[in-house]
Amino acid sequence: MNAGIAVGAASMASASSVAFADGEKMNFSVEGGVTSSEFSRDKLGAPADVMDSDIGLYGSVGVVRDIQPGWDWSASASSLNFVPNVETEEDEDDVASYSHEFDAGFVDFDIGRNYDAAGAQFRIGLGIEALSTTQEKGFSANTDDGDVFLDSDISSSFVGLGPQVSAEGSMEVRQGSPLSIYGRASAALTRGVLTVDKGLIGIANDFDDIGGNITVDETTNVFHGALDVGIEYEVNESTAFRAGIRRDIFRSDSDDLGDLFDDVTSDTAYVGVSVSF
Numbered sequence: 001m002n003a004g005i006a007v008g009a010a011s012m013a014s015a016s017s018v019a020f021a022d023g024e025k026m027n028f029s030v031e032g033g034v035t036s037s038e039f040s041r042d043k044l045g046a047p048a049d050v051m052d053s054d055i056g057l058y059g060s061v062g063v064v065r066d067i068q069p070g071w072d073w074s075a076s077a078s079s080l081n082f083v084p085n086v087e088t089e090e091d092e093d094d095v096a097s098y099s100h101e102f103d104a105g106f107v108d109f110d111i112g113r114n115y116d117a118a119g120a121q122f123r124i125g126l127g128i129e130a131l132s133t134t135q136e137k138g139f140s141a142n143t144d145d146g147d148v149f150l151d152s153d154i155s156s157s158f159v160g161l162g163p164q165v166s167a168e169g170s171m172e173v174r175q176g177s178p179l180s181i182y183g184r185a186s187a188a189l190t191r192g193v194l195t196v197d198k199g200l201i202g203i204a205n206d207f208d209d210i211g212g213n214i215t216v217d218e219t220t221n222v223f224h225g226a227l228d229v230g231i232e233y234e235v236n237e238s239t240a241f242r243a244g245i246r247r248d249i250f251r252s253d254s255d256d257l258g259d260l261f262d263d264v265t266s267d268t269a270y271v272g273v274s275v276s277f
Contacts (some may be wrong), residue, residue: 024066026277031060033270039262040085040100047246058268072112077107094204102264104133121169129164129188153199160192170200185230194220220254238276245269
């Protein structure tokens with residue numbers, strides 16, 4: 001689903017042959033980077049020398065178009081995709097393995113009001129966010145003699161929609177400089193369906209094989225917050241390059257399934273380019 005979001009948004013961004021009224025501009029942007037998190041360590045309580053950090057990729061495409069002086073609309077599609085984090089422990093007779101993976105995709109649309117003050121530019125936006133997340137967790141253990149074997153898998157997925165508010169600003173390092181600093185903060189409270197699948201297969205000594213699968217779902221809220229700061233270099237009036245860092249926060253308030261939806265905080269370093277028409 002995340003790949004579909006990114007492909008669809010990229011197709012939208014490629015449609016640049018649009019006629020605008022005088023004074024109206026459209027800006028396209030693309031960002032990409034590497035993201036990291038500690039959600040696997042936090043879940044297990046494992047120290048750094050036992051389990052590696054979670055590593056993944058971040059990508060985003062966006063468009064902003066002027067509506068009238070001081071007002072605009074913006075749309076963006078972004079994704080965070082982590083590679084599975086697998087840790088295996090062995091001793092003389094036993095082997096245990098744990099894996100964890102997280103992915104998120106979010107599409108944002110808002111209407112923004114722009115302000116200029118004291119040499120800086122500010123924007124306040126109000127809109128909606130569509131959010132999709134998936135988590136995959138697995139645990140397996142077995143002994144060399146085969147007396148004990150256990151394989152457990154838990155997957156959770158959430159799809160929701162909700163209001164979003166954002167604030168951002170930028171300022172030139174000095175007047176007339178092509179280099180500027182920028183920052184952005186956003187918060188969205190989405191409501192949707194959290195679905196959890198739990199599977200278990202096992203053999204324990206002389207007992208019969210055990211196993212089964214169960215699927216449960218719940219309507220709940222997931223909060224998504226993002227903080228973003230960086231520098232931007234304006235090559236000319238239509239092209240700018242940027243580099244920054246961002247933090248994404250995902251939190252669920254599920255009453256029944258909250259223990260199966262792990263809260264995730266990720267930090268990303270990225271680069272990007274924007275082109276205006």
